[in-house]
Amino acid sequence: MNKQEFLSALEKGLAGLPKDDVSERLGFYGELIDDGVEEGLTEAEAVEALGPIGEIVTQTVAQTPLKKLVRERVKRRRGLKGWQTALIILGSPVWLPLAAAAFAVLLSLYIVLWALLISLWAIFLSFAVSAAAAAAAGVVQLFRGQTLQGLALMGAGLLLAGLSIFLFFGCAAASRGVVRLTGKIALWIKSLFVGKENNYEE
Amino acid sequence: MDIQLKRGLLDVCVLAAIKNEDSYGYKIIKDVKPYIVLSESTLYTILKRLEAADMLTVRSAEHDGRLRKYYRITDSGRERIEDFKRDWKEITDIYRFVTREEYRNE
Numbered sequence: 001m002n003k004q005e006f007l008s009a010l011e012k013g014l015a016g017l018p019k020d021d022v023s024e025r026l027g028f029y030g031e032l033i034d035d036g037v038e039e040g041l042t043e044a045e046a047v048e049a050l051g052p053i054g055e056i057v058t059q060t061v062a063q064t065p066l067k068k069l070v071r072e073r074v075k076r077r078r079g080l081k082g083w084q085t086a087l088i089i090l091g092s093p094v095w096l097p098l099a100a101a102a103f104a105v106l107l108s109l110y111i112v113l114w115a116l117l118i119s120l121w122a123i124f125l126s127f128a129v130s131a132a133a134a135a136a137a138g139v140v141q142l143f144r145g146q147t148l149q150g151l152a153l154m155g156a157g158l159l160l161a162g163l164s165i166f167l168f169f170g171c172a173a174a175s176r177g178v179v180r181l182t183g184k185i186a187l188w189i190k191s192l193f194v195g196k197e198n199n200y201e202e
Numbered sequence: 203m204d205i206q207l208k209r210g211l212l213d214v215c216v217l218a219a220i221k222n223e224d225s226y227g228y229k230i231i232k233d234v235k236p237y238i239v240l241s242e243s244t245l246y247t248i249l250k251r252l253e254a255a256d257m258l259t260v261r262s263a264e265h266d267g268r269l270r271k272y273y274r275i276t277d278s279g280r281e282r283i284e285d286f287k288r289d290w291k292e293i294t295d296i297y298r299f300v301t302r303e304e305y306r307n308e
Contacts, residue, residue: 025246027271028227028246028271029242031227031228031269031270031271032227032231032242034268034270035226035227035228035229036228038266039228051241056242056243059241059243059244060243063243063244063247
């Protein structure tokens with residue numbers, strides 16, 4: 001890929017960002033390529049050194065505040081033709097409830113995820129508490145002379161303690177997964193604003 | 203490395219790269235890369251942030267028939283480096299405290 005191809009592909013990828021921002025970034029990358037060539041690289045090598053365009057776009061979107069992306073999107077929407085605006089307003093009794101419902105469904109799915117996580121931790125907690133309770137009851141029974149019952153209870157306590165340790169690692173892994181997913185969702189929401197023009201070739 | 207810590211270190215590294223003389227994007231990356239991972243898009247964000255914080259100024263100058271952006275450190279940029287050195291002294295003391303058991307065992 002040469003410099004021109006790289007820059008126009010990058011421009012396409014960054015289409016959702018403010019115009020000034022995009023041209024400044026393109027200037028920045030263009031300068032890096034020129035300097036790479038000056039250092040003795042070929043143009044293709046200098047472009048290659050910048051890494052895949054998809055990664056640059058993802059990083060750029062991640063580093064751009066959501067507010068900026070939304071503002072740019074709203075600004076562009078002002079450029080709608082009259083009939084488009086009329087259609088959006090007239091159609092609002094239809095699309096507004098639909099959009100609200102879709103949003104509510106997605107939100108509830110997300111809440112369910114957290115609820116699942118909370119119940120997982122609750123199961124862990126109940127195992128841990130009953131492990132301690134069974135062990136304590138076992139000791140009490142031993143002192144009262146009920147050796148068999150005491151031993152059985154302490155055994156149950158140990159078993160529960162073992163299970164709760166397993167559960168703890170499961171819960172911790174699930175929590176990490178949900179947090180990571182939250183990050184991905186945030187990035188996905190941002191990418192919605194950058195638009196669907198992101199079909200750049202690698 | 204912790205993300206917040208790395209972010210602070212990157213700021214200081216970029217400032218250090220322009221501490222002695224004005225520099226440009228390609229050279230900053232080349233100078234900093236042996237010490238810390240720095241991608242081009244990250245450098246762009248850092249330069250913007252440092253410019254907004256008045257720690258450096260930007261000027262375009264002609265080079266070989268094209269324009270190149272040069273970055274110059276400001277007084278508050280130098281102050282940032284000095285802060286870093288002071289912080290580092292503190293961190294070294296804390297490090298010694300944290301690892302003191304290990305030294306005793308050796």
